[in-house]
Amino acid sequence: MTALRLGAPLDPARRLVLQRRIRIVVAFTITWNVVEAVVALSAGAAASSAALIGFGLDSIVEVLSAAAVAWQFAAPDPERRERTALRVIAISFFGLAAYVSVDAVLGLLGLREPASSPVGIGLAALSLLIMPLVSWFERRTGRELGSASAIADSKQTLICTYLSAAVLVGLLANALLGWGWADAVAALAIAAFAVREGVEAWRGEACTTPVAELTGQRDGHDHGRGAGRDDAATG
Numbered sequence: 001m002t003a004l005r006l007g008a009p010l011d012p013a014r015r016l017v018l019q020r021r022i023r024i025v026v027a028f029t030i031t032w033n034v035v036e037a038v039v040a041l042s043a044g045a046a047a048s049s050a051a052l053i054g055f056g057l058d059s060i061v062e063v064l065s066a067a068a069v070a071w072q073f074a075a076p077d078p079e080r081r082e083r084t085a086l087r088v089i090a091i092s093f094f095g096l097a098a099y100v101s102v103d104a105v106l107g108l109l110g111l112r113e114p115a116s117s118p119v120g121i122g123l124a125a126l127s128l129l130i131m132p133l134v135s136w137f138e139r140r141t142g143r144e145l146g147s148a149s150a151i152a153d154s155k156q157t158l159i160c161t162y163l164s165a166a167v168l169v170g171l172l173a174n175a176l177l178g179w180g181w182a183d184a185v186a187a188l189a190i191a192a193f194a195v196r197e198g199v200e201a202w203r204g205e206a207c208t209t210p211v212a213e214l215t216g217q218r219d220g221h222d223h224g225r226g227a228g229r230d231d232a233a234t235g
Contacts, residue, residue: 039119051103052117059160093198102187128164133226
């Protein structure tokens, strides 16, 4: 992680450019995930695939997270909305973890077995190619801007990437080898990661230190904490 320099506020013009970039990437994320949700839910219903249905529901969660950041940066002073946006993002992490966990357990118990779905395989593969780039761009912009909510949303997008990989592996394993349980195992690891990131986002909304860690503004132990407080604190 590249740390931001403390005590060096952004030029107003540069801040406007970064805020515009956040709006663009959020708009793309929302559009992509709406399409992804429709396709995944339709394909999942057609193939009786719980994995694909879960993937579609994750896309809806991703829309919620991105919408929270869009709402924040639609304000003239986005920092004032940081707390609420982070709470929404944290709750979306927890909701994703809860659903994925239940779905994974049902899969491991043999109560759900994803059927072969070429459409689902293609969708998961495409998401696996696109979403890491979106996550990287938003995280890089969020760090320079010093926005914990943008970084938390980029992590939500990264979880979507992991889930894409899990669904892709599960669908391929089921189609080629008959291993319907493969995506359930990977989903449990994703759920654990989602809980960790949700806790980090929740704590970041009210405490200056976690926000500083999210944005890369903390520079070793307690050095610069006083200076970082003004830049990292949101309330």
